[in-house]
Amino acid sequence: MVDIWSGIAQAFWLVATLDAELVEIAGRSLRVTLSALVVACLIALPLAALVAVKRFRARRLVIAVLNALMGLPPVVVGLVVYVLLSRSGPLGVLGLLFTPSAMIIAQVIIIVPLIASIAHQSIRELWQEYHDLLISMNVTQTQKIRTLLWDSRRALLTAALAGFGRAIGEVGAIMIVGGNIDHATRVLTTAIALETGKGEFALALALGFVLIGLAVAVNLAIHWLGRTEREGRW
């Protein structure tokens, strides 16, 4: 119990004094995860829209696979990416192992199925609502997808935030591909693992509280941004 209180106190102190290491680590956590989120959305959202509107034979199979991939253990993803990016691996020449880029790659792979599945659900529902109208208006495939993506943007935001939550708290994959290198690839989650391993529970807890605070803050910020964009009621 003592640890939890001293953890909270330490968290408060670290944040209040803008502890340099904390700022560096937290900043890196945000940079890695937000970058991964942007890339993942660029892949997952159009993919979800395409699968929702295009009629092709393997459609059900693709949807089933996407849903199944949501259950991919992140640490296994990390391991596979590690093997691919290692110098002795096929993509070794890129020299990406143990860099933040590798961490971003791993996180993108982990959250794309999640974002795509959730987004696909909403887009499909909306497509069924708009179907007759859009077909009658003779829209092109591109116009169709853009309309659906825009009109389901609230639901897409939810999908993105789900992806963000998954990524910001991830530790296994990024530990493996990033190496938790001090001043290079150490982020909040890997730092927590490190400090716990050293027996520094109070500090680990403090970092944990900061991580929770950060995640909540980002969620709130994105919701606030979304709302002030338009006066829409939905």
Next chain:
Amino acid sequence: MKHWFIGAISALALGSAAQAADVMKMAVTTSFNNSGLADVLLPEIAADLDIDVQLLVVGTGQAIKLGEAGDVDAILVHSRSAEEAFVEGGFGSHRTEIMYNDFVFIGPKEDPAGIATSDAAAGALTAIAETEANFVSRGDDSGTHKKELSLWTEAGLDPATFGDWYNAVGAGMGAALNTASGMPAYVMSDRASWLNFGNKGELALLYAGDPVLFNQYAYLPVNPKLHDHVKNDLALRLEEWLVSDRAKSLINDYKINGETLFVFNAKPAE
């Protein structure tokens, strides 16, 4: 919306690109990292050589593998046989001894197996095995783990035959100490990790001093003939620094709570 995207991606690109000094990657063991010596040496290395040494802190087994794959430029480990195999296999160009510290036996304050009065490491282990007192092993193929196994062998015992009192946790020194603290149990640790450990609880240092417990650290650059992308020039400059008088004074002067941890024993470069 568009501007935000572009801004974010540029920030990422800039973030990854900003590196003024030369950068090299070195795999080191958790024991070395937990000692805190790295925090002393790295800034000095950066100041003296303008090299940013990025440390991957892993067990000896993984450090060797990283060296073999060419994912790092050099390794600093403490397992002589593994190191010699590394050089023999052509993965490392050579092996340079830098310093040594020692292993100690940690255990519950009450010392149920009575190892404090042992006259040799082998005796201490035999006592633990006979009383079947809880024991935590690294179990992770690290230098510490290999050392522990060799000591059991010397005492004429085979860990494979041990009962539930022997716990192989498959983790680093800190995690192993945590587990030992929680049980409580005996554990073999390097002195530096123990001194730096923050969760001692019911544990105490019970036995030390047997010369067989000395722990030699060696530095091995990864062979550039095998992996031509490794920064061998940086690795060699670092090696030169590590065997210099500068490193000698830093290492010998490094203390925790007034206790010296490492003894510098490198031979100066020819």
Next chain:
Amino acid sequence: MTQLFPMQAIAIESRRRGQRLVGPIDLTLGGQGATVVIGPNGAGKTTLLQLLHGTARLSAGQINWACTTEEARHHQGFVFQRPVMLRRTVLENLIYPLRLRGVPKDKARKAAREWAARVGLEPLLGRAAPVLSGGEQQKLALARALICKPKLLFLDEPCAALDGRATREIEMILQTAKADGTRLILSTHDLGQARRLADDVLFLVGGRIHEAGRADTFFNQPETEEAQAFLRGDIVE
């Protein structure tokens, strides 16, 4: 100036799972006035409209326009029985079809405001379309279809779910559109509405045209028994 008419439908049929829904139907349509398609429920009125509009696939036969099918499609509009509202404001719903065609934003907005005024939706321009009443939504759907100045407008039982007042307002807009030269093809099972709006009548039973002709002829001197029964108010199958 693209001419759609005369349109000729030759032996068109629609089948689903082996069952014949509509056809074979032969039909020629000229470019003037309002054609009302009437008949009992299940006669295939909706399917016929969809076939002519091109949103349902022909199982047999062909449809020839005076221009190409592509061009014809470009100049048509369709109003559904239950209006489909985009999850946007009234203004944005009106702008949407114009933006699809590349009309610049300010021009589109101007046209949208004009049409909103014309159908009496001006005070609701900033309101979210899905929260409008049934009648307001259908007026919006109609304005949205007319804003592109289609040469041909299909309406599938547009007032089926509306009350008397909304129906009257819709019919007024349709009369204006007709006067402006828009060709109307409208299905309904409301005989009163048929009488009010039709210049020509297509009487559909069991997927086939049972009787066709000018409105006054049909309503006052129907030829077939089924037509007479239908006009009397009997159930026709």
